[in-house]
Amino acid sequence: MSDELLNPSVAAQSPSDAELDVVVNDLQRSIQEWAIRHELWFDCGFKSFAERVGGEPGEPPVVTILHFDGDLGRALDGDFHGLDIEFFDLLARQGFWYERNDSASVYLYPEDNSPLFQPFLDRENWQWVCGLVQQDVADVYEELYSYFARRPEDLHRLTWREFETLLFRIFQAQGFTCELGPGSNDGGIDVRVLQRDPLGDILTLVQAKRYSPKNKIDLSAVAALHGVADVEAAQKSMFVTTSDYLPSARKFAGRTRIPMKLTTSADVSEWCQEASAGIIRDKSKLVTRQAVASLLQSLTFRDPRIVHARTGYSVLTNQFSIILKETKHAALLMAIPAKTISDDGYGQRGCEVPDTGPACLDRLTADTVFRAKRTVHDGKVSYWDGQNLYTAWDGAPASFDLYD
Incomplete structure (x- = not known):
């Protein structure tokens, strides 16, 4: 590791992502060289937490994940006389x-007293937030808003498309009907915001510049927006940027026939604060007890709304849940109990199925209703909560083994 990054006075300057990449690359290279020297580097590699897990990060931050399929795992388990200590x-x-x-796999962490602990934690949280910039997940992941409410200076680190999508979600959270532009060939308009009004709908055209x-x-940029608003007969226009405006641009905006508002990161931060405050953190409050009761009664055998995940390393367990809500990219799941249908007489090995009886209603709590990322691959839908990968239960009894 670079001596400069270990120096507390240098670390206080908060190393850049490029500098952290150097640290990670050095660490990965030393591990690979060690494994090759001991003839253990087969089917091995490294991935970031965001790449391999894609879940919500915690503390301590995961610097990198070493994954393997072979003797390296056995060595780390202590099977090869002292290599784990080495x-x-x-x-x-x-x-x-x-x-x-x-x-x-194994997770690699920085020491708690390392000057790089907080920078790695900040970067991991940043990667997580960027992964939430989707068109329909922010209503369950309030971190998307709360992060930028605290750190508006990071808005310019988003890609231009992520910035547009974030604004789209903010306006939706404010109760407006919105349309996100295609990202290219959009006529200079990134988001169209429609405010329903008894006296006539109000259309606002939004131009976003992540600078x-x-x-x-x-001046030319705000003049172009005004021109489009005039052609489309919009009632208002808004320019949103992560930078600021030249005096000539502000002067022009103050004289336009169609009202134009010029906003910056400070405004976006305020909007994010309002959006974050409006999101319910207890996810069980997003569905009613009556709705869950109705869902349970409507479940059928091999119902795709019943999902299953296998968990465990030295033991094998099952997790069953039901899908309460889902969108293209996100879902709310509720854990349900399992019912043992056969075992070895000691309750340590056997088979179980999900229990969808009336007792499931008691599971509607903050501890058992959770969010997950929804993904479709080759037509198969899966749900990832950061620890378990759920897929539709196939109706077959699931085996468990509690012997360690």
């Missing part, structure tokens, strides 16, 4: 430690 020492010399996650703070918006 690996631990290798990491410790660089300020890191590891934890076995499952049969095929660095030093790159200020000039």
Whole structure:
């Protein structure tokens, strides 16, 4: 690891992503060289937490994930006389430690007293927030808003499309009917916002520019927006940027026939604060008890709304849930109990099925209703909550094994 990054006075300057990448690359290279030296580097590799898990990060931050399929795992389990201790020492010399996650991977963390602990934590949270910039997940993931409410200076780090999508979701959270532009060939309009009004609908055209703070918006840009608003007979227009405006642009906006509002990151931060405050954090409050009762009564055998995940490393367990709500990219799930239908006489091995009886209604609590990312691959839908991958239960009894 770079000596400069270990120096507290340098670390206080908050290392850039590029500098953190250097640290991670050095760590990964030393691990790979160690594994090759011991003839353990087969079917191995590294992935970030965002790439492999895609779930909500926690503390300590995961610097990188080492995945494997072979003798490397056995070595880390202590099967090869002292190699696990040697690996631990290798990491410790660089300020890191590891934890076995499952049969095929380990998580690598910075030491708690490392000057890089907070920078890695900040980066992991940033990657998580960026993964939430979708058109229909922010209503369950309030972090998307709360992050930028706290740190508006990070808005310019988004891609231009992510910035447009974030604004689209903010306006939706404010109760407006919105249309997100295609991202290219959009006629200079990124979001159309329609405010329903008894005296006539109000259309606002929004132009978004994700610029660095030093790159200020000039007169020509705001004039172009006004021109489009005039052609489309819009009632209002709004320019949103992560930078600021030149005096000539502000002067022009103040004289337009169609009212134009010029906004910056400070305004977006305020909107995010309002949106975050409006999102219910207890997800069980998003559905009524009557709705869940009706859902349970309507469930059929092999119902795709019943989902299942296998969990465990040294033991094998099952997690069953039902889908309460879902959109294209997100879902709300509720954990339901399992019912044992056969076992070894000791309750340690056997088979079980989901229990969808009336007792499930008692599961409608903040602890058992959770959010998950929804993904479709080759026509198969899955739900990832950051720890378990759920897919539609196939109706067959699921085996469990509690012997360690």
